[in-house]
Amino acid sequence: MHDLIQYVQSYLDPNVKVTPGAAGNMFWAFVYIMLVFLGLSVAVIAMNWLERKILAHMQVRLGPMRVGPHGLLQPIADALKLLLKEDLIPAGADSFVFWFAPFIVVLAAFCVFVVVPFGPQHAITDMNIGILFMLGVSSLSVLGVVMAGWASNSHYPLIGALRSSAQMVSYEIAMGLAVISAILMTSLNATGTGTLSMIGIVEAQKAQGEWFIFKFFPLGLIAFFIFAVAMVAETNRAPFDLAEAESELTAGFHTEYSGFRWSLFFLGEYTAMIAVSSIAVTLWLGGWLRPFPNLLNSPTWDTLFSYVPGATFLFLAAICFYNVARMPKHPYFRIQTMGLGAFGAALALIGLILFIPVVSVRVQDIFWFTAKVAGFQYLYIWYRGTFPRYRFDQLMHLGWKVLLPLGLGVLILTAGVGLLQIKS
């Protein structure tokens, strides 16, 4: 116990930059794992609500409005409904494989977060093969998809699983090539050795003074673009959601799944979206670094930027209070108005806590990382609201004949430009 208190104290010292895994403190690692689980669950619930609301507003609808103020409790109501639904295993199904497939999907999506660096010391662990681990584990979800489709013994799931796996493996190549061109940039330092560690990659961007998306303009940008397209295809999201194209395949590989087992696929899908976004943020968008860490590096700017997390929450609280004022003044809406006011007050409280310097120093890394990932989540919803779905041959054409040569070209060009920079 005494050791634990000492460790926590040493951990709260802002000069200590070591992850729980590297420090060998398994209890603290356990606490981090639990925090990651909690954060992911909240993020998936929030994504569920935001996706419906944003899509609805893009189509000039209101979206969920009844369950809770502005439908805020809708995801929770849905989760309860799924919990109470009957869970069927179809007659011809291979019941063990059918039972096991959602576990693999969830496991593959969650395990990526072992190495995601939310800050210089806010990662569960930091491995010297971090990015390789992330790519490998996230591609394991293909297995779960194929198993789910095969075990169902139904035509739609099988076709959906085949399409989905073909799509995932095709875009993985372009993804890998884009990642390599970012890894290559990390080696452009004094020692001449790069790194595969997630924390090391962000440190390299800090040391080189620019995010890799701006490095060797436009090469970094193109590599990022390839990754951004490939990651949408990897997670089977619109406009590449052919695996679950409702009009032709009902729901793709999880057609036969129902109840809570289905919700595991849902959880896996949204977690995978967050996971690949965090890879993109780490590799190209400077991970936990705040905007302009080298350009605006005076202490004044540091203080100004440290106010941003608190200000963001206060802004969200202000939106809540504005909508409290706009609620209809009818006794029927009294509970909803009070609920929305309480939600706004909670957000405002969090915002005020984030203004305390001790807290904001420890939290702003996590805030910037999360903000960037949240931007990607908005993009995902935006794509879904605007782009029409691809046809399967167009999808394969894009993956094999456009992104793959583009990725190879960018890799060779990046290497060439990097070599010229070394020589000069």
Place this chain on the structure above:
Amino acid sequence: MPQNYVPIFIFIAIILILLPLTLLAAKLVRPENPSKTKLMPYECGIDPVSDSRGRYTVRYYIIAILFVVFDVETIFLFPWAVKFKALGLFGFVEILIFLAILIAGYVWVWKKGALEWV
């Protein structure tokens, strides 16, 4: 540093405990009365015509094989990318030769029409 890898196993263990627990909780509260029609594979309301585990198009195999080739290539590029500056021009030329062999294969596959999906 092997201790860096220990949290992964803790993580996997926690997931493998939590997920069956949630499924068990769902089993305790949900209704359970299957019938023959309910357990039938979904086929838009009509009786399923055949066993679904039949034959399917060969293109999926081709894609899988091509994937293995190019993914292994990607893995081989990682060590070079990490040591890029230290290896310098020598490494660059060598990787160009490696990629040239692969690109030749890629062009052949393209010309053969293995990437067409019609």
